Amino acid sequence: SLAGRRAVVTGGASGIGAAIARAFAGAGATVTVADRDEAAARAVAEEVGGDVWAADLSDVAALEDLSLDTDILVNNAGIQRINPVEEFVPEDWRLIHRLMLEAPFLLTRAVLPGMYERGFGRIINLSSAHGLVASPFKSAYVAAKHGLQGLTKVTALEGGPHGVTANCINPGYVRTPLVDEQVADQAASRGISEEEVLDQVFLAHSAVKRLAEPEEVATLAVWLASDAAAVATGSSYSLDGGWAAT
Numbered sequence: 628s629l630a631g632r633r634a635v636v637t638g639g640a641s642g643i644g645a646a647i648a649r650a651f652a653g654a655g656a657t658v659t660v661a662d663r664d665e666a667a668a669r670a671v672a673e674e675v676g677g678d679v680w681a682a683d684l685s686d687v688a689a690l691e692d693l694s695l696d697t698d699i700l701v702n703n704a705g706i707q708r709i710n711p712v713e714e715f716v717p718e719d720w721r722l723i724h725r726l727m728l729e730a731p732f733l734l735t736r737a738v739l740p741g742m743y744e745r746g747f748g749r750i751i752n753l754s755s756a757h758g759l760v761a762s763p764f765k766s767a768y769v770a771a772k773h774g775l776q777g778l779t780k781v782t783a784l785e786g787g788p789h790g791v792t793a794n795c796i797n798p799g800y801v802r803t804p805l806v807d808e809q810v811a812d813q814a815a816s817r818g819i820s821e822e823e824v825l826d827q828v829f830l831a832h833s834a835v836k837r838l839a840e841p842e843e844v845a846t847l848a849v850w851l852a853s854d855a856a857a858v859a860t861g862s863s864y865s866l867d868g869g870w871a872a873t
């Protein structure tokens with residue numbers, strides 16, 4: 628149970644983040660939905676009886692002096708850009724790194740003092756199979772997720788004596804708007820059907836031939852946030868149908 632806990636979920640307005648917000652609230656936590664999409668964040672917050680923090684988290688300067696009081700932080704907000712390295716737009720690279728690596732650092736920095744004071748904290752970073760292995764054309768995303776793995780490990784080592792754990796969740800492909808867009812794009816650019824894209828591209832390395840559902844990721848997040856997971860720290864929890872095993 629997460630009764631009495633407060634949680635901040637970035638990117639909580641959609642996909643995996645929204646599923647985590649719902650599951651946390653279902654387990655008794657009070658959830659703040661942090662997202663740049665204020666209307667969608669409000670809809671989720673109203674549904675779970677939580678709060679909204681409307682912010683563009685890629686605006687990292689605004690996060691530097693932040694102090695954030697919460698028991699659980701989920702760094703989940705993310706985007707994708709696909710291009711070969713030599714054509715990758717430098718500002719796209721920086722945007723992905725600001726949102727998906729620098730903001731998680733700054734938010735972790737903002738929550739740790741309060742967590743240390745209370746002797747309890749849970750930091751859950753939405754990494755990816757791409758935090759552990761690579762795919763072509765995703766240099767910014769793969770590099771940011773690999774960086775997030777490192778941040779998570781260091782946070783775990785420093786937080787351990789204070790009751791604060793930090794872990795990564797590493798999904799393969801999950802049925803969310805982020806993936807739906809990519810499936811449609813790839814089908815168009817390869818001239819094949821969306822089913823063929825799933826089979827040949829997205830699930831090529833997966834022993835389980837289906838997308839994960841956001842709720843399956845949320846179940847793991849609830850466990851990582853719970854008292855039962857006090858010794859689980861500095862680790863990566865794959866939910867990828869066996870992809871990282873290949």
Ligand code: NAD
Nearest residue numbers: 638640641642643663683684685703705755800801803805
């Ligand atoms: P999604 O697109 O459904 O949701 C992402 C949310 O982040 C949206 O609500 C969006 O508004 C918000 N967001 C984007 N940019 C933002 C910004 N600058 N400031 C604040 N909020 C912002 O995505 P999703 O598929 O649920 O992905 C969530 C996380 O899970 C990401 O970190 C992603 O890399 C990771 N992940 C997803 C998959 C997958 O297959 N969907 C697989 C592995 C990892």
